[in-house]
Amino acid sequence: MLEKILRSIQRVPAFPMTIQKVTELLRDEDYSVQEVTQVIRYDQAITANILRTCNSAYFGVRSRIGTLNDAVMYLGKDNIIRAVQTSGVSRFYKKAAEGYVPRASDLWTHSVSVGLMSQILYKKIYQQEQPVLYTAALLHDVGKVILGEYVHKSFDEIMDLVGREGCSFLEAEEKLFGINHAIIGEKIAEQWNFPEEISSAIGSHHRPDLLADHAAVFPWLVYLADQISSMMGVGGGQDGLAYRAVSEVAERFDLRDKDIEVCMVQLFEDMEKARELMAIV
């Protein structure tokens, strides 16, 4: 079974070049709007999605944006990166992750909420946004798209391990399939030649404490964003809260209960404004 799973990883389509190119272009402080739109225009799906997402209240644009040129001009650097990434990543969530959630849109909603929460947390701790972290958060559960059908088939066995033997959902996956959805996601990110900070954050998003590099921040923040959003039940699945708590995270970022509660209110608000982001899968 493990071999079959590994083969399906290899069949995951390439990550859209558009996104990598745009991110590259935008790294330059005085990027040219023309250059950016030219790159995006080649990808019709992304273009359509960008136009939809950038009209979302989340980006706070007042008048309706009708062209790609306007989008790039009005959104500003941080937001255009966000819109491009969200639009590009959504295609990998089109397939339902059956065993985990009833509809494909649930996993996508969960992914967007973890993406938004990662930025709420990063802003709270470091007073700025972090696009690389956003990508990692958006993709953290991409392994579920592959593992979903196996989880679906072995659902009773998994629930037995989780319900009766006190396994976490992740441990149950490992026991039955020899691999878990976080590691599958990490392998997909490696296949896409993503920077190590993204792939390791995906791979360790349920157990950042087991990572050798203890100084890495992203795995912890993806972990925390995922757990808070799961507590709120946003796009929540069968695995729900059946993951081990790594309480070290609270001290690490000096967060109290109140801080978490404030972040939950903020996520509720962001999700209200980001409906268009949810609708693109």
Add this chain to the structure above:
Amino acid sequence: MSDVVVGISDLKVSSGEQDCLVTYALGSCIAVAVYDPVVKVGGLLHYMLPDSTLDAEKARQHPGMFADTGIPLLFKSCYKLGAEKKRMIVKIAGGARIMDDMNYFRIGQKNLTALRKIFWKNNVLIDAEDTGENFNRTVRLEVASGKFLVKGLGGTIKEL
């Protein structure tokens, strides 16, 4: 039957025979279902946090977000449809936590404590509950019958 969906931080009341009030994926949030069997009026609240002093402005916009603003509004909204306090059946579900969580994220627990305090002060008894543990719950309240169904671990459904 037609489903009336109650979102996070939201509440709905109904006396429609055909209605079924539903709320999905309660994690640490809590669903409070109230029902008056005589006039067949039901209400469902899905609150997220214990205490509205966290954000008074948000509490005004979304009273259903907090226990202390949502619960009174839930009861009052049912009274408007003819329900009476002494006949109300009260059932709750949710307030889950992450596995072996000891030191942080006690939000589910705090949500429950806040609710118990409010009920105790107002002499409201809980007729049935399915709370705590570490899985998501989906709940349904059938307005015609007052039946309260909780879907929990592994998709098993039970009537509370």
